[in-house]
Amino acid sequence: MREKLESYRAYLFLIPGLFFLFLFTYLPIIWSTWLSFNEWNLLSPKPVFSGLENFVKLWQHDVFWLVMKNSFFFVTVSIFPTMFLALVFAILIDERMKGRVYYIYSLFYPTLIPMAAAAMLWVYIYSPNLGILNIFLAKLGLPKLGWLGSSQTSLWALIIMTFWKNLGFFTLIYLAGLQNVNRELYEAAYIDGAGWWRRHFSITFPLVGPTSLFVLVVAIILTFRVFDQIHLMTEGGPGNSSNVIVYYIFENGFKFFDWGRASTLTTILVLILLSLTLIIFGIFGKRITYTAD
Amino acid sequence: MATVSFHYVTKRFGNFVAVKDFDLGIGDKEFVVLVGPSGCGKSTSLRMLAGLEKITEGTIEIDGRVVNNVHPKDRDIAMVFQNYALYPHMTVYKNMAFGLQLRRFPKSEVDKRVHDAAEILEISELLKRKPRELSGGQRQRVAVGRAIVRKPSVFLFDEPLSNLDAKLRVQMRGEILKLHHRLQSTIIYVTHDQIEAMTMGSKIVIMNAGEIMQVGEPIKVYDSPDNMFVAGFIGSPAMNFLEVKLISKDRALWVDGGEFCLPIPDSKGQKYAQHKGKTCYFGIRPEHMYDREFIKDYDPRNVIKARVDLIEPVGSFVILQIVVGKATIVAQVDSHTRAVLGEEMDLVADMEKMHLFSTDPPHLSLSIS
Amino acid sequence: MKRKIFWVGALMVLFLFSSTASAKVKLKFFYPVGVAGPLVKVINGMVEKFESENPDIDVEPVYAGNYNQTMQKVQTAVLGGNPPDVAVVEISELFSLLQMDALIPLDSYVEREGGKGFLADFYPGFLGNAYGRDGKIYGFPFQRSTPILYWNRDMFRAAGDKLKAAGLDPSRPPDNWDELVEYSKILTIREGNQTKQYGLIIPGGWNDWIFEAFSRQNGSQLLKEDGLTVTFNSPENLEALKLWVKLMQELQTCPVLRPWNITPDDFIGGVTAMMYYSTGGMAKIRKTAKFDWGAAFQPKRKQYGTPVGGGDFHIFKGIPKENQDAAWTFAKFMTRPDMAAHWSIESGYVAVNKKSYDLPEMKAFLEKFPQMTVARDQLKYAYPKMMAVNYQLIRNAMTTNLDAALEGTKPPEQALEDAHKLMEEAIKGS
Numbered sequence A: 001m002r003e004k005l006e007s008y009r010a011y012l013f014l015i016p017g018l019f020f021l022f023l024f025t026y027l028p029i030i031w032s033t034w035l036s037f038n039e040w041n042l043l044s045p046k047p048v049f050s051g052l053e054n055f056v057k058l059w060q061h062d063v064f065w066l067v068m069k070n071s072f073f074f075v076t077v078s079i080f081p082t083m084f085l086a087l088v089f090a091i092l093i094d095e096r097m098k099g100r101v102y103y104i105y106s107l108f109y110p111t112l113i114p115m116a117a118a119a120m121l122w123v124y125i126y127s128p129n130l131g132i133l134n135i136f137l138a139k140l141g142l143p144k145l146g147w148l149g150s151s152q153t154s155l156w157a158l159i160i161m162t163f164w165k166n167l168g169f170f171t172l173i174y175l176a177g178l179q180n181v182n183r184e185l186y187e188a189a190y191i192d193g194a195g196w197w198r199r200h201f202s203i204t205f206p207l208v209g210p211t212s213l214f215v216l217v218v219a220i221i222l223t224f225r226v227f228d229q230i231h232l233m234t235e236g237g238p239g240n241s242s243n244v245i246v247y248y249i250f251e252n253g254f255k256f257f258d259w260g261r262a263s264t265l266t267t268i269l270v271l272i273l274l275s276l277t278l279i280i281f282g283i284f285g286k287r288i289t290y291t292a293d
Numbered sequence B: 001m002a003t004v005s006f007h008y009v010t011k012r013f014g015n016f017v018a019v020k021d022f023d024l025g026i027g028d029k030e031f032v033v034l035v036g037p038s039g040c041g042k043s044t045s046l047r048m049l050a051g052l053e054k055i056t057e058g059t060i061e062i063d064g065r066v067v068n069n070v071h072p073k074d075r076d077i078a079m080v081f082q083n084y085a086l087y088p089h090m091t092v093y094k095n096m097a098f099g100l101q102l103r104r105f106p107k108s109e110v111d112k113r114v115h116d117a118a119e120i121l122e123i124s125e126l127l128k129r130k131p132r133e134l135s136g137g138q139r140q141r142v143a144v145g146r147a148i149v150r151k152p153s154v155f156l157f158d159e160p161l162s163n164l165d166a167k168l169r170v171q172m173r174g175e176i177l178k179l180h181h182r183l184q185s186t187i188i189y190v191t192h193d194q195i196e197a198m199t200m201g202s203k204i205v206i207m208n209a210g211e212i213m214q215v216g217e218p219i220k221v222y223d224s225p226d227n228m229f230v231a232g233f234i235g236s237p238a239m240n241f242l243e244v245k246l247i248s249k250d251r252a253l254w255v256d257g258g259e260f261c262l263p264i265p266d267s268k269g270q271k272y273a274q275h276k277g278k279t280c281y282f283g284i285r286p287e288h289m290y291d292r293e294f295i296k297d298y299d300p301r302n303v304i305k306a307r308v309d310l311i312e313p314v315g316s317f318v319i320l321q322i323v324v325g326k327a328t329i330v331a332q333v334d335s336h337t338r339a340v341l342g343e344e345m346d347l348v349a350d351m352e353k354m355h356l357f358s359t360d361p362p363h364l365s366l367s368i369s
Numbered sequence C: 001m002k003r004k005i006f007w008v009g010a011l012m013v014l015f016l017f018s019s020t021a022s023a024k025v026k027l028k029f030f031y032p033v034g035v036a037g038p039l040v041k042v043i044n045g046m047v048e049k050f051e052s053e054n055p056d057i058d059v060e061p062v063y064a065g066n067y068n069q070t071m072q073k074v075q076t077a078v079l080g081g082n083p084p085d086v087a088v089v090e091i092s093e094l095f096s097l098l099q100m101d102a103l104i105p106l107d108s109y110v111e112r113e114g115g116k117g118f119l120a121d122f123y124p125g126f127l128g129n130a131y132g133r134d135g136k137i138y139g140f141p142f143q144r145s146t147p148i149l150y151w152n153r154d155m156f157r158a159a160g161d162k163l164k165a166a167g168l169d170p171s172r173p174p175d176n177w178d179e180l181v182e183y184s185k186i187l188t189i190r191e192g193n194q195t196k197q198y199g200l201i202i203p204g205g206w207n208d209w210i211f212e213a214f215s216r217q218n219g220s221q222l223l224k225e226d227g228l229t230v231t232f233n234s235p236e237n238l239e240a241l242k243l244w245v246k247l248m249q250e251l252q253t254c255p256v257l258r259p260w261n262i263t264p265d266d267f268i269g270g271v272t273a274m275m276y277y278s279t280g281g282m283a284k285i286r287k288t289a290k291f292d293w294g295a296a297f298q299p300k301r302k303q304y305g306t307p308v309g310g311g312d313f314h315i316f317k318g319i320p321k322e323n324q325d326a327a328w329t330f331a332k333f334m335t336r337p338d339m340a341a342h343w344s345i346e347s348g349y350v351a352v353n354k355k356s357y358d359l360p361e362m363k364a365f366l367e368k369f370p371q372m373t374v375a376r377d378q379l380k381y382a383y384p385k386m387m388a389v390n391y392q393l394i395r396n397a398m399t400t401n402l403d404a405a406l407e408g409t410k411p412p413e414q415a416l417e418d419a420h421k422l423m424e425e426a427i428k429g430s
């Protein structure tokens, strides 16, 4: 009897949280999913049910496929180097390597400054003639690159900048993950004769598995959601070469005022993220070794 | 196979001195126990030997070779950690084989050694499991197994039993001793538990605050502690200390504690004669005080009158807390004692087993100064 | 404790009353900065002056980013039912705002100020984008510009012998497209595989605007005034685009798609001898360029020609009448002769009010910086900028295809055709 009362009370406490979760998370998702099946834009200012028309139109639209390609490219190219280096830096910081304060500052500074400031900074770094990057390339005798101004390099430029911005964040998560690894394991392996790489390859990497899974999922979601730097640095250009899904959603919704299409894209993004997350947990979820005894 | 010697080894962490002038020789096949209260520098000493900590001053030799700058893997040692340090993601087999594989042992040799060790430790049927599927005792065995597959000349154990329950601890104690007998290698074993030290060590090293207090066979250390710290640390319940004055009366030396006055036997008197008139600490172990009613032959001068403050029956004997003047002392008496709480009783001290310590730090035994 | 609560309560009541009692009109003012330079400060200074002259009106200036971002903010605010009171947006956006039914017509205000006589003070070129298809006036010109050609006299001088050898005059900028090509060839300096100095920069970002100028110079346009008839694929436009591709791909005297905002820095930094840029960037160049520079009409083909550019004031629907009135007071203030002159001097934009140029301080300033008169004088050849509903979609179609052609990933013909088709699609139904 008493227990029952307790659990009622638990639900009671959850109500406000669930209410806001519903209001600000589930409701918009449901609403935008519904809108995906409607024509709603500047020329048709009331939503009109149009079935799958939005999806079909997108399917036939070159820019949509380019944007999809860019998004997946962005994610696949940036995630693994980010994860790997974040882990290596976390290990180095954790091991109290020399000059660590310097590394910590240069890693976390980008994470801490606002994206707008970072974007402005990088616009200058990428400046074709006066930016340090091209000056540096020129010093090395290499040809200068167009960076943000060229469709060959604009996406790469954003990937590099995003890598720089996010590395510290993931390092921090890994640093927390490393605290769960028993130090004695390293000493045991050290005595066993394992060198630095071997120690981390055989012990750290498997043992931060749960952290890596978390980082992977978070990184995929974060990277699929890149927006600010694109908005501020390239506006998706030149010629949509750096346009990715969230920016494309924004463009459709707030520049072209085609809310139906924006909602359709949102639905597609949600589906992509949902299925990627499920696949990842399906593949790795059971195989991960947890450090806890 | 291997001797180990520490030559005035000091370890500092910043300004903090964790180990000071640690000087110790360990013979081949010896089972040496480092014992002392928590934080006294036992692990640090062991870890310096293992190569996990840099040596600030002094040298450590293994088999006559200075190893200060030798990589741990080349020191021919193996270490068993307090928390076992088993690799959680590897099977028992893999845990034990890991060190051998790193040393590029042939597969068949690895397999043989792992299976042999598993057999010795009776964990053959666990080889496919992961550490989290094992009990505490089983993990302990795997940790030991991981050390013995390497066949090192020196084994290092850092409080290997402290995470086990009391019963298992006693059992494992015996097994480690058997293992030592069987492997015939040098073992250095760290513990804060003096009973473990007494029961296991062929030689024990008592440490306090980074320094060695005494080195010797367990019984020697028990019988003649060099100083008050060792006297108090070794033995359970701990030795009683009472402030007394050495006086001479009736052609003998006496310890005069005000409430009591006990004669020092002639056999010991000569040693202490030079200290006549001094104030010092009189030490007597609880097990060397008897309930007068249960002994036949005793010197009536050795009787202390005291009031019973607490009675703790343990089964095989009874532990009494008794008040003598301002001091409370502990006596371990016959289990059939008729002591009554709050009442006076007579205790007889076995003065042949008494000790005297200087009042000046480090409270050296008066029998050696 | 109770006492404390009482006092807090009393203070709150007082506070509420005092704020309603003073009843100041509060205006929310969104504005963009569309060129490089510290213009936020200038706007804030002007707003302060306005407030000191109009103590019953509070203006909260909101810097809303570049033109695109400002339009997005305005539209979002309007859709959210919380429009700004007054905003400056890029002139081509007017039809989209009207489609959203976001604006009030300003005719009654203009009438009250003297109607046609009042409007006569303003350059007609800048009023061309102010009217809706219903003939009513919805915009009031403010930060107005045209693209002009900036040139580095020192670089021209340095290349004097070579220019003369080619029959060109180093003391003046190119006056037509052919000359533009010739000058740019000679003014480009290469060292190995690196270009040390470009002859010319036609920046990216707003290249649709500059392309519209080239189209006008060749006697064509991108979209007819009705906002419905697309002429993007005209032969004249193709010739213009081919000229650009030649400069960027074949001759490489002009870098491809140099970002809009850093192009003035390239000019100031001596990276290029000439650039096409908005007159709105002139203040920055005037203040930071360490060399002798000039401004000129954009070179002609069949004729001189340019669209105007920049942003107009708009007053919004769905706000109290007194706010709309105050907004008009504000817009009028910002464009009266002395303020328009001040804005022009500080930014480089053309003063929209003709009377500004009669003021002694303006005259003195122009004496010192005659470059500042170029954009004003070019107004003789200026046309209204293209306007259409769904302008952002149209602009996106134009820029992505121009970009592709300039990068060499699409033949110019196809780029124009593709953009043309997309534009027609976007306009369809409006």
Ligand SMILES: Nc1ncnc2c1ncn2[C@@H]1O[C@H](COP(=O)(O)OP(=O)(O)O)[C@@H](O)[C@H]1O
Pocket (backbone or CB within 6 Å): B013, B016, B017, B018, B036, B037, B038, B039, B040, B041, B042, B043, B044, B045
């Ligand atoms: N890495 C370290 N840094 C600073 N102080 C340490 C470090 N390791 C041990 N100490 C200190 O040295 C002293 C001895 O530690 P330790 O050898 O671990 O004691 P124990 O005898 O309990 O094994 C303790 O006071 C401990 O706090």
Ligand SMILES: [Mg+2]
Pocket (backbone or CB within 6 Å): B042, B043, B044, B159
């Ligand atoms: Mg320890």
